[in-house]
Amino acid sequence: MQARGTRPWLWAILNLPFGATSGFVAVMLGFILKKQGMGDDVIASLVALNLLPHTWKVLWAPIADSTLTRKRWYVLSNVASCATILALAFVPITRGNLTIIEVLVFANSVAITLVGMAVEGLMAHATPPEERGRAAGWFQAGNVGGAGLGGGLGLFLAEQISSEVAFMVLAGILLACTLALRAVPEAARIPEAPAAVEHHTPHWLARIVEVFKEVWAMLRSRRGVVAIALVFLPIGSAAAAGIFAGQIATDWHASANLVATTSGVAAGVAATVGCLFGGWMSDRLGRRRAYMLSGLGLAAVAVAMSLAPKTAVTYAIFTLGYQAAGGVAYGAFTGFVLEVIGTGAAATKYNALASLSNIPITYMTKVLGWASTAYGPVVMLHVDAGSEVAGIALFMLIVLIVKPDREPVPAAADAAST
Template sequence: MASHSAAPHASPSAPPWIFMVLIVPFGLVGGFLGVALAYELKQAGISAAAIAGLIALSYVPNTWKFLWAPLVDLSWTRRHWYLASTLVTGLGMVSMAWFSRDALHWGALTVVMLITNVTSTVSGMAVDSLMAHSTADEEKGRAAGWFQAGNLGGGALGGGLALWLVQDWQVSVLASGWVMAALCVLSCVPLLFLPEPAKTPHESRAAHASVLARFKGVLWGLWGDLWSVIASRSGLLALIVCFLPIGSGAVSNLWSVMAGDWHASANTVALVNGGLGGLASAAGCLLGGWVCDRLERKTAYCLFGLLQVVLAVVMALAPKSETSFIVLASAYNVAVGMAYAGFSALVLEVIGRGAAATKYNIMASLSNVPIGYVTWIDGQAYDRWGMATMLNVEAGIGVLGLLVFAGALLVVRSRSHAKALGATAA
């Protein structure tokens, strides 16, 4: 009986690579701003602190995106939300390029950047939901790996390709923005092969209710689902991890700013942030996922954060040459990919089922807090003390985050142990 009733609502399993393509626009925005526009703004005389502040501000929508996440579930379809938000994101990058031409449009650039990042979060939410509903259980690990590879690869593509076009092909920044918009359009093509997931019985019943009733139902269901996560030891630790600067990869947001310290050309910056950077990050995603299947996931995530600390110190001490920049920046990009895969694996482990897409977005929102504030701190440190000190500050912040998490882990485990002893004694 159960099998028969569930069959009409089952969605066909989608090939995992589709989610790599669909998530590309989400990554393009960050890469375009953090690499191509950052490089052009630096050449125009904008300070590193101002550029880092703009990049840090771009993480604000990603920090608060859980507030508008229910819209994707309450109205329209996931495919329609993806199509509309992705097209607006593409036009947003064109507008960002237009307003980045000189410092006089800094205010307009900031506003357009925030709007574009908001629309890109909606695009990402639609992909999260499509992936959760259109992937077979036995393929969800592979889908998550492709998903993160597309996210980081999209960032590398948005930065490296745009900068390469501007520097080598001598096209305008505005023209590079139109190329980014074209990539957003191409990313919509997989929707032709991905039908809208079938409605569950609960969704079918809710479709006949008022919008207010559906909204209340989503909120109450979400609160119960979230509380079940927070009340668990693993869920509480995952929330703590989200706020801590472990594996933030903030240095990778400033490759363009520090390129001159390494005597690196624009082509080298494009290489590190583009094709080579994308391959390194994607390899890190796959490697990190492999490690997470063989180690306790919180331990694996902390190891990935420690690897970033070590690489930051090595970069501070290494000879400042273009070759060193390519090798060490690529190694750091691998570590960033590993940390992203580790975070996804950790979150997927603790959120379980239920409102999985919304819970994932809440965790992802929180995880953007340390990326934003560490990027801002790095920019301030670079302007005041130079690149070497900035890298050491980054490493110190990472060590502090690991120590805080170790302390939280000891406290949570000791309380759980004491509670278990009390229950045994009773």
């Protein structure tokens, strides 16, 4: 029997700061700005600014893979992130201070990308193949749970006490996540090529060269080709979640409070449970199979919602069910990516695939928004379900053409080695 790896729930703790950033910017900070009389355009601009580094983070991922150790990167970047959150406690949230707030939010976002890269590198090296699904599920649970912590808890403290206290408490909690590093082994450094050593190439440059070699080797492999195809397909995009507050809420007679609840804390809980289940599926059924099943789950929820009576109760049930199914997809997708990237330059390889995976979310959100406006929410749900089924069919065709190595079922392989 293979030795057990690092306890999977540690990845949720370490990844909590990554998710918390999106939560406190979009929910807590957005609420405070609105309360100060600023419009949605200001809030949207701040959210977009927070997302900007995540769009381009693959460009500096090789630095995280090839210079300091992963643990040092985590400590430095999490301290920097918490420092920016703490700094917000001393900046009055007013229109006159918007530039300072924008600088702090952007700096926090850059720092938090490095936190994520450090966790991805540590997780890829410390997790045995048979536990990658569970690790992936907990990793994404930390992301989703962190968003709830940063948004939900932050907003609660801001309303009940003050925004200053909210920022201070969040900074303290997220800084404490660093303590989980003590229970996680350090990842191995990327070795330098013998030719680089012979020619006295600087260590950092030699390691960056090796990083790009690893990424190229991954992309040109059969598994890499399948992975690239998968990240462009709409499987598991869960894009309808971004439209549930629109016309569909009106047609299903959902109140503003119900929409807020089902898209807030309750959605976070549902998605977190889904992430853990998706990771479990990935270990039990195999990475590709689990991800395809998660897409079918989303399609089933969308179809069921379109056929159910249009009431507030069914709105709550199916929107939360959709959030849970989306969580399953996130957990299964991360398990699939961990299987493809292996070890080595894990942060660069992970972010190369994760960045591309935002493309189907973007185009499906636009398609579903158009379908809902032009033909109504019911047709939109059918389009969403149809895209999942079509994506799965196309993915199966690609697998038949490319013929990657037969995917082992991790749980079965583990049982055989016992």
